[in-house]
Amino acid sequence: MSRIIGELGGTKKGPLIILIGGLHGNELTGIKAIERVFNKINEDNLEISGKIVGLEGNRKAIEKKERFIDYDLNRCWTDEHIQHLAESHHIFAEDDEVLELNRIFEELSSIESTKKVCVDLHTTSSDNGNFIVVPEITSDDPVINALKLPLILDLEKHIKGTLLKYLTQKGYLAFAFEGGLIGSEVAVELHTAGIWEILLASGAVSPDHVNGIMQIGTLLQTFAAELPHKLRVRHHYWITEEDNFRMKPGYLNFQKVKTGEVIAHDRNGPIQIPMDGMIFMPLYQRSGNDGFFVVEELDPLRRINLSVESSHFDKTSNQTSWKR
Ligand SMILES: [Zn+2]
The missing domain is CATH 3.40.630.10 (Zn peptidases)
Structure with missing residues (x-):
């Protein structure tokens, strides 16, 4: 092969x-x-x-x-x-x-x-x-x-x-x-x-x-549709196998997090988020050295504009079918 x-x-x-x-x-x-x-x-x-x-x-x-x-x-x-x-x-x-x-x-x-x-x-x-x-x-x-x-x-x-x-x-x-x-x-x-x-x-x-x-x-x-458009990585939480890193369950990519929030534990105790932002690639598997990242949304206004645009499109398509 x-x-x-x-x-x-x-x-x-x-x-x-x-x-x-x-x-x-x-x-x-x-x-x-x-x-x-x-x-x-x-x-x-x-x-x-x-x-x-x-x-x-x-x-x-x-x-x-x-x-x-x-x-x-x-x-x-x-x-x-x-x-x-x-x-x-x-x-x-x-x-x-x-x-x-x-x-x-x-x-x-x-x-x-x-x-x-x-x-x-x-x-x-x-x-x-x-x-x-x-x-x-x-x-x-x-x-x-x-x-x-x-x-x-x-x-x-x-x-x-x-x-x-x-x-x-x-x-x-x-x-x-x-x-x-x-x-x-x-x-x-x-x-x-x-x-x-x-x-x-x-x-x-x-x-x-x-x-x-x-x-x-x-x-x-x-x-x-509901996700941010562009984000920049601000923080990387590096782990080793010996750390016994465990994410708290339920975190999704792009979920908002606040400074000080405890989101995981390792052999030394709780791990806090160092800055406001969004969680990115939280580790829910055994292997890997990236515990999680914190990302910052760069152009939130664009997301709002896009949702306005898509609702406009919905209206247009309704109109078109009504005309037919
Ligand atoms: Zn991969």
Whole structure:
């Protein structure tokens, strides 16, 4: 079996789109979504401009349905680490995963394209987990806007070695696309809808060819309707396995929190929120080093405007049907 889920392209010039699922081995919805999209493209014989490649991330961890075996494959993407692996004996399970993926990135990067995009598909262990993690410099890209999901900025300043930061430095529009709760069918649907939006917005497929698929794009809007538009990471609570960190139950992404609120416990006692804001990626699974983040909403007015706009749309559509 190969790491490559699918690879499609024609003679027409266009973007290079790399889709990665399972960079965390217990998050398999991305792989299912990539397979669905490739199957549909093949079934309908859709014409592709440029090249689309689907990849499995941490294959050894996927086999065991674990987040990772020895180290997190989304915290190790630095030039120093890759250089070190290239020169040294490989000890850890993830060492070969990094090198093989990097070799594929290098090969693909040399292909001529109108734009290079890498989509890293994830799911979270807390509910309400539909969002995009993207560096601020590329956050206004039309492909990002097409997804209409909350944008999380500055995460790369708090956690080291993410794939999206590494590939952004190599000239990619690279971002993490969180589809929702780990293992849920709705996350597969959301990832599938999102991939189609990405393929359309980047020009890899033409809207004339995908009529039936367009309607699933509204799924993304439905999810994001009540969520903030843009947020900046203000605080990262780092944990180790020895801390015995336990989140208090019931916290959702983007839930408001106040300074001093006790939201978790560890071996030293209660853990308080250090600032007002919204909770982001509270950890409700055993493995991982990010206890939680605190984020700040950047343009709350936009959210209000959007809800006004959508209610206006509702009225318009009622009117239209009444006229008919
Ligand atoms: Zn993940």
